[in-house]
Amino acid sequence: MTEVVEQHPFAKYLREAMMPHIWCTGCGNGIILNAFVHALDELQIDLDKLVVVSGIGCIGRTAGYTNVDSFHTTHGRPIAFATGVKLANPELEVVVISGDGDLFAIGGNHFIHAARRNIGIKVICANNFNYGMTGGQFGPTTPLKASTPTTPYGNIEHPFNLVHLAAASGATYVARWTTLHVRMLTASIKKLLQRKGFSFIEVVSQCPEIFGRRNKMRTALEMMEWFKKAAVIANFSDPAKAEITPEKIVVGEFLDLEKPTFEELLREKMNEISKENGE
Amino acid sequence: MRIEIRFAGFGGQGIIKSGIMVAAAACLYSGKHSVQTQSYGPESRGGACKSEVVIADDEIDFPKVTEPDILVVMSQHAYNSYAETVKKGGTIILDPDMIPNEKKLENVKIFRVPATKMADELGRRIVANVVMLGAFSAITKVVDKEAMKESIKANIPKGTEQLNLKAFEKGYEYGEKILKG
Amino acid sequence: MVKEKAVLTGMHFMSGDIACAEGAIAAGCRFFAGYPITPATEIAEHIASRMPKIGGVYIQMEDEIASIAAVIGASYAGLKAMTATSGPGFSLMQENIGLAAMTEAPCVIVDVMRGGPSTGQPTLPGQQDVMQAKWGSHGDYEIIALSPCSVQEMFDLTIEAFNLSETYRVPAFVMADEVVAHMWEKLVIPPAEEIKIVNRKRANMPPEKYLPFMPDDDLVPPMACFGEGYRFHATGLTHNEYGYPRTQSSEVQTKLVQRLCEKIRKNADKIVRAEENMLEDAEVVVVAYGIVARAALSAVKKAREKGIKAGLLRPITLWPFPEKTLAKAAENAETIIVPEMNCGQLVREVERITKSSRVFHLAKLGEEPHSPMEIFDFIRRKHK
Numbered sequence: 001m002t003e004v005v006e007q008h009p010f011a012k013y014l015r016e017a018m019m020p021h022i023w024c025t026g027c028g029n030g031i032i033l034n035a036f037v038h039a040l041d042e043l044q045i046d047l048d049k050l051v052v053v054s055g056i057g058c059i060g061r062t063a064g065y066t067n068v069d070s071f072h073t074t075h076g077r078p079i080a081f082a083t084g085v086k087l088a089n090p091e092l093e094v095v096v097i098s099g100d101g102d103l104f105a106i107g108g109n110h111f112i113h114a115a116r117r118n119i120g121i122k123v124i125c126a127n128n129f130n131y132g133m134t135g136g137q138f139g140p141t142t143p144l145k146a147s148t149p150t151t152p153y154g155n156i157e158h159p160f161n162l163v164h165l166a167a168a169s170g171a172t173y174v175a176r177w178t179t180l181h182v183r184m185l186t187a188s189i190k191k192l193l194q195r196k197g198f199s200f201i202e203v204v205s206q207c208p209e210i211f212g213r214r215n216k217m218r219t220a221l222e223m224m225e226w227f228k229k230a231a232v233i234a235n236f237s238d239p240a241k242a243e244i245t246p247e248k249i250v251v252g253e254f255l256d257l258e259k260p261t262f263e264e265l266l267r268e269k270m271n272e273i274s275k276e277n278g279e
Numbered sequence: 280m281r282i283e284i285r286f287a288g289f290g291g292q293g294i295i296k297s298g299i300m301v302a303a304a305a306c307l308y309s310g311k312h313s314v315q316t317q318s319y320g321p322e323s324r325g326g327a328c329k330s331e332v333v334i335a336d337d338e339i340d341f342p343k344v345t346e347p348d349i350l351v352v353m354s355q356h357a358y359n360s361y362a363e364t365v366k367k368g369g370t371i372i373l374d375p376d377m378i379p380n381e382k383k384l385e386n387v388k389i390f391r392v393p394a395t396k397m398a399d400e401l402g403r404r405i406v407a408n409v410v411m412l413g414a415f416s417a418i419t420k421v422v423d424k425e426a427m428k429e430s431i432k433a434n435i436p437k438g439t440e441q442l443n444l445k446a447f448e449k450g451y452e453y454g455e456k457i458l459k460g
Numbered sequence: 461m462v463k464e465k466a467v468l469t470g471m472h473f474m475s476g477d478i479a480c481a482e483g484a485i486a487a488g489c490r491f492f493a494g495y496p497i498t499p500a501t502e503i504a505e506h507i508a509s510r511m512p513k514i515g516g517v518y519i520q521m522e523d524e525i526a527s528i529a530a531v532i533g534a535s536y537a538g539l540k541a542m543t544a545t546s547g548p549g550f551s552l553m554q555e556n557i558g559l560a561a562m563t564e565a566p567c568v569i570v571d572v573m574r575g576g577p578s579t580g581q582p583t584l585p586g587q588q589d590v591m592q593a594k595w596g597s598h599g600d601y602e603i604i605a606l607s608p609c610s611v612q613e614m615f616d617l618t619i620e621a622f623n624l625s626e627t628y629r630v631p632a633f634v635m636a637d638e639v640v641a642h643m644w645e646k647l648v649i650p651p652a653e654e655i656k657i658v659n660r661k662r663a664n665m666p667p668e669k670y671l672p673f674m675p676d677d678d679l680v681p682p683m684a685c686f687g688e689g690y691r692f693h694a695t696g697l698t699h700n701e702y703g704y705p706r707t708q709s710s711e712v713q714t715k716l717v718q719r720l721c722e723k724i725r726k727n728a729d730k731i732v733r734a735e736e737n738m739l740e741d742a743e744v745v746v747v748a749y750g751i752v753a754r755a756a757l758s759a760v761k762k763a764r765e766k767g768i769k770a771g772l773l774r775p776i777t778l779w780p781f782p783e784k785t786l787a788k789a790a791e792n793a794e795t796i797i798v799p800e801m802n803c804g805q806l807v808r809e810v811e812r813i814t815k816s817s818r819v820f821h822l823a824k825l826g827e828e829p830h831s832p833m834e835i836f837d838f839i840r841r842k843h844k
Contacts, residue, residue: 015693018704048689053533064693064705069686071536072695072705073529074559080526084533084541085686087517088491092537092687110529113522262519270512277464277513299644303473306646315644318828319583340758341832342643342751 013037013047015067022061026220028179028205029059032126033066035182036097039189050093051085053078055102058133059126059205062097076106079114082121090120090263093193100127101139104160108140115169115198120261122192122199127162128207136210143244147214162202163239163254172197174239174255178204178227181251188253197261204249280336282421283344287329287361288353288377290319293408297351298330300412300430301422305334307433308426314342327356334421351415353377353394353407372415374407390418390457397449406446413450418458424451464513467652476614476641477502480570480634481510483618484542486655489568490516491534491541493527495549498582499638500572503544524549528556528569535565536694538685540622544570547589548579550596557631558597561720563694564629564673564681566660568621571633572641573750573801575826585638585829587750587801591808593633594779600717602724604731605633605779607749611645617776623658624731628723629680635778637801639751639829663690673716674701679723724780734782735774736789738764742771744843745793747786747810749775751829752799758832763839770839781809790814795842797822799830818842 014037023029040050047068054063056075063070069092073081078096086094096103103111103125114121130148131137138148138155141162145154166174173195177185185203192199206212206223217223227249234242235252242250260268284301288294295317302315312335319328331344346366351373352358358378365371367386375381375391392414398407409431416427428444435443467486474482481503484492492511494504504520511518517534521527527543534541545553550571560567575581576588593605604624606617618634625632663670663684672692675681681701684690697705698713706712724731737757739745744763748756753774763770773789775782790796796814798807799822807821822838824830 015704017702018693047691049687051537051686064695068691070693071533071563072693072697074555074696077525077529077556077559080521080529081533083519083521083526084491084493084530084535085537086533087519087530088534088537088539088541089687109522110526113526266512266517270515273512274463299473302644307471307473312646316639317642339754340761341755342639342645343755343828343831345831345833 010037010041013040013067014065018064021065023058024209026206026208027058028128028203028207028220029062029126031179031182032059032097032124032185032203032205033062035186036066036124036189038186039193042186043190043193045093045193049091050095051082053082053085053094053096055098055107056133057099057102057131059097059099060102076102077110078102079107079110079121079123083114083119086119086121087263087266094121095193096121096123098125100125100129100141100162101131104140104162104165112165112169115166115171115200117262118170118172118197118259120196120198120263122195124189124192124201124203125162126205127202128205128211130207130211132207132210136214141244143246148211159244161239161243163242166200167239167255170198171200171255172257172259173199175200175253176202176204176242176251178231178249178251179206180224180227180231184251191256197259204244204251281339282334282349283347284332284334284349284351284421285329285344285347285361285364286331286351287357289356290326290328292353293405294328294353295319295330296434297408297412298332300434301415301427302332302334303434304422304426304430308429309423311336312339314339316342327354327360329357329361349415349419349421351411353411355380370419372411372418374411390414390454392450392453392457394450397453398446401442401446401449403442406443409443409446410450413447413452414454417451417454463515464510466514467649467655469649469651472647472649473644474611474647475502475644476608476611476636477572478506479611479614479647480544480618480636480641481506482649483615484568484622485510485514485516486615486649486652487540487619487622488657488659489540489542489622490514491531491539492517492543493519493521493530493534493541494543494545495521495524495527497546497549499574499641500544500546500570502641503570524552525556528553528560531567532556532560532563532565535567536686538687540566540626542568542570544572546572546574546582547576547586550589550592554592554596557603558599558601559696560631561597561601561603562696564683565631566625566629566683567631568618568625569631569633570618571635573635573637581826583638584827585751585801587637587752587805590635590778590802591805593635600721602721603631603633603779604628604724604777605635607635607776607778608640609750609753609774610640611643611647614640615647615649619655619657623656626658626660627680628727629660629683630724635750637750663688667691671701672703673699675719675723679719679726728780731777732780732782732785733776734785735776736785737772737774739771739773739789741769742789742793744768744770744795744797744839745773745789746770746797746799746835746839747773747775747806748799749778749806752801755830755832756799756835759835759839762832762836766840768839768843775806778806781813783813786810786813790816794818794844795820797835797839797842799824799835799838801825801829
């Protein structure tokens, strides 16, 4: 017996009017969106209280695709915008989904400071090693020697190790997965959504059309084969030692701790002051 | 009636605050119109600074001082810059210990108040500006003495009222004394 | 929670910066994000001490770009939000000011103008940002900019900026200058119930009927806020009434951008404010704003004493500019004088509107504002 369903059970999470999406065939962004939606569904998150914020870039269209309150900011600014949202209404669950260039080049300053302040926002970064939307120029996570339109002779810049950066900046939950680790990624997003402090997941994602094509990985499969070959799961290992190299991509959870958030400390301070005033 | 007053010295002497206290005394506690403006350098301490007050019976259009009737000056540098800007027949109140080299000035009344030394005698150099305000109040009568005291109380850190009012009274007495000659 | 009073009704002796902060609080501002910069820092300092006592948020961001971004976020989350800065910070904010205009986020930006360009003269006054306020971000849009000339106006016009910003869903600027900001003067704060407060037009239809960028007749769309169940999208991309990007459509782009401009242009008569002094028979019209207007008023009075028929037009809204008031005043004037603390900015608007060949600019740079005597001398020289 086959059951006929009128609508995809996850349709309610997506804005159908925004489809078709703009992502290339084989792009990893769909996997990330899928994992995110699964996590929302499994946790039965109140969609009226969820805000998704994105910056500029391919993955930046996610805000528009998720059927919740959503905002697509200027390039690099989703975290600063999300900070305003979260502090104005701490009851909202505020998730930033954006790319490596948006969050760590033009927006790098906002990332480290939001992590330092422990603002209770959740950040998911699709790291595809390049600026896909503008044609694949190198960015802050592009591996050494990689070929891109602006490193035609090979990249000579050392890339960021994002999980190390996040941990050093003060994030309370830090994980890295690749788009191959869908179940772990989904489980990790669920944790991210349940933490109260600044939480960060890096998703190493394939960009076969733009980045892969120039770097001898012309298909999604080839890129994911690299992830498969190189990925090593090492939970709670030292994020400082988790640089991404052609040979090795350390994945897993690196950090999961609790410390007071900015919102909590602010609320506490307000109560303290009003008590003094009342007496 | 429009009276222009310039306080000048270096940062850290309470020059800006002196202007605010006089202007507030005139406005809040004497029912006059007043405005205080300032200019200061990038340094928090030690740079040249001035604080200007205009007091008038009517609304004040231009809030800046162009030709002061009264100059209260507490540093040699400020003295050199502003001593000659005072209106003919105007008044200069200066701290002689801070200004060892005076120029020969005509058509101004000069009053020398060793405010810094007097503040040192009270144990706190920081109240030198308040000593000066006492003398200023006694000499110029621009602002009523009681109004001045109210304004000082409203503009100083809690717990320093006694010290500041003592400094003010000391300056006031000194001002009255030298006014009588 | 025991809260301190938000509106400090009574007579005060205050600085312009502090009055501005109190004006914001009285207007209902409960979110401030900023970055320290002379001569606007005292606004942030005062807000930092007041907000926790009245249940509002103060956050010091990592730069001015973040500050304005957070302000837009807070506005979309439902709070009245403000930032305050000076020239260099105002420049950094420009891209997101465009975002606020494009996404129609009500917000207030205070720019305490100092001498520029670049780091310029941090502790000295300027009026060099008035064109940046109008044209600073890329693309076509309209904003509202107000120019206070006293401590009282720092309070009143900050409230007005919030009211206009909420009414038209547009960034509103308080274009102050160093003198007005640091000056201490009397401030009278009326009882809370006597202060006119305008709140944004809220979405009140069921969520399925809500189109976030569908305007009413006044060209302003009602606003839903995050968390209210409307689940809407907003983007800096060209978007249709649903908020969905339509970046290839000339029709959507034309309709959107024209509306963003027209909602201010067509409502200009309701927004524009100017002060007219002795203009009825004025042969010499002085156009001055901010602190310079006070020197100009003094100069105009002096000119009258000397038998010169002079008058002062003080734009309170710099943008939209009081075009009709100026056109009327200029009809019978033979000479128009525009003293500004810049090399000639608003004077271009005066020339455009009056089309007069007898518009003279009087620049003052690098020190204190023009003295009444300087403006008076200029009036005398230029008067035929």
